[in-house]
Amino acid sequence: MASLSYYLDRASLYIALFAAWVAMLGSLYFSEVMGFVPCDLCWYQRILMYPLTLILLTGLLLRDKHLPKFVLPLSTLGMVVSSYHYLLEKTDWFDAVQICRNGASCTTLWINWLGFITIPFLALVAFTTITVMAVIALMAGEPAEADEDEDGVETQRTRAWLPAFGVVGVVLLVFGTLFSTGWQKTAESRALAAEMAVMPVSGPMTSASGALLNDTQSSGLTLYREACSGCHGLNAEGVPNLGNVLVNNTFIQSLSDVELLQFIRNGRDLNSPENTSGLVMPPSGGRPDLDDTQMNMIIAYLRAQQTQ
Numbered sequence: 547m548a549s550l551s552y553y554l555d556r557a558s559l560y561i562a563l564f565a566a567w568v569a570m571l572g573s574l575y576f577s578e579v580m581g582f583v584p585c586d587l588c589w590y591q592r593i594l595m596y597p598l599t600l601i602l603l604t605g606l607l608l609r610d611k612h613l614p615k616f617v618l619p620l621s622t623l624g625m626v627v628s629s630y631h632y633l634l635e636k637t638d639w640f641d642a643v644q645i646c647r648n649g650a651s652c653t654t655l656w657i658n659w660l661g662f663i664t665i666p667f668l669a670l671v672a673f674t675t676i677t678v679m680a681v682i683a684l685m686a687g688e689p690a691e692a693d694e695d696e697d698g699v700e701t702q703r704t705r706a707w708l709p710a711f712g713v714v715g716v717v718l719l720v721f722g723t724l725f726s727t728g729w730q731k732t733a734e735s736r737a738l739a740a741e742m743a744v745m746p747v748s749g750p751m752t753s754a755s756g757a758l759l760n761d762t763q764s765s766g767l768t769l770y771r772e773a774c775s776g777c778h779g780l781n782a783e784g785v786p787n788l789g790n791v792l793v794n795n796t797f798i799q800s801l802s803d804v805e806l807l808q809f810i811r812n813g814r815d816l817n818s819p820e821n822t823s824g825l826v827m828p829p830s831g832g833r834p835d836l837d838d839t840q841m842n843m844i845i846a847y848l849r850a851q852q853t854q
């Protein structure tokens with residue numbers, strides 16, 4: 547009877563192929579459908595993961611016996627970066643290291659399933675799977691050269707295109723469905739938000755109570771529309787499943803301008819006891835490029851939206 551290891555040897559690189567495609571499409575799902583902002587470290591992991599999808603596919607189709615050696619440098623380096631990123635999220639060992647200074651924070655916990663499964667954790671699982679499978683393949687001499695029967699016809703095992711495209715096809719099908727339903731849902735909530743919003747058609751801009759906005763508040767509204775309205779609504783009325791209502795918001799009312807600025811800079815991740823929605827408020831609303839003067843204009847606008 548063929549042992550389990552016989553099958554594992556032969557399946558190893560297809561398992562790696564599967565892991566790489568799921569990791570790539572999963573990360574694209576998080577950024578393109580869920581709207582999570584990839585940080586610098588996330589990009590390094592993507593740089594190491596994305597090429598693996600095509601290297602594994604081409605190597606399997608060509609049955610190149612060197613394939614595991616092309617895979618291992620990328621996948622082991624990926625394990626190092628993901629482990630580092632995970633420790634950065636979960637420990638304070640690297641607090642002194644200044645990483646991800648420009649752009650999205652590296653320690654925003656966009657997901658925290660069961661209290662330990664974060665995005666770098668998922669990446670680490672994928673990189674480790676690919677590494678272990680590549681080592682197994684290396685030791686087993688996979689992919690083996692084309693086998694030929696007596697008549698010189700390639701035997702079934704060598705026809706690699708079927709399992710290789712099968713694996714990729716199944717992953718694409720599943721993610722294709724996820725992407726289309728995800729985008730549809732986002733489009734629906736945005737349409738709803740636009741319907742609820744009372745856009746000032748022309749003329750002077752007014753606050754929730756109908757009062758005219760002064761110059762600072764109007765500039766704040768313009769900046770707010772660019773930076774925050776995607777999640778909090780055009781007039782701070784909130785968007786279902788994206789961001790909460792900021793009109794007559796007791797949390798805003800309880801903070802001074804300085805404290806509110808500090809809050810917006812830090813954002814609020816899923817670990818925060820104050821988090822009520824199970825959604826992430828990204829640091830600086832995902833716009834670290836806005837300076838304090840601009841943020842203070844947004845705050846002035848938000849103050850004008852507190853009418854009671």
Ligand code: HEC
Nearest residue numbers: 773774777788789797820821822823824825826827830831
């Ligand atoms: C990617 C979506 C997103 C963007 C962009 C965003 N926010 Fe948020 N924000 C949230 C979510 C989600 C929460 C609620 C988190 C929770 O459950 O506590 C929140 C909470 C807040 C709160 C606290 C409200 C409360 O009741 O606790 C303030 C204030 C706030 N955001 C201001 C801003 C400002 C100002 C901007 C623009 C510079 C901005 N947000 C951009 C998603 C976003």
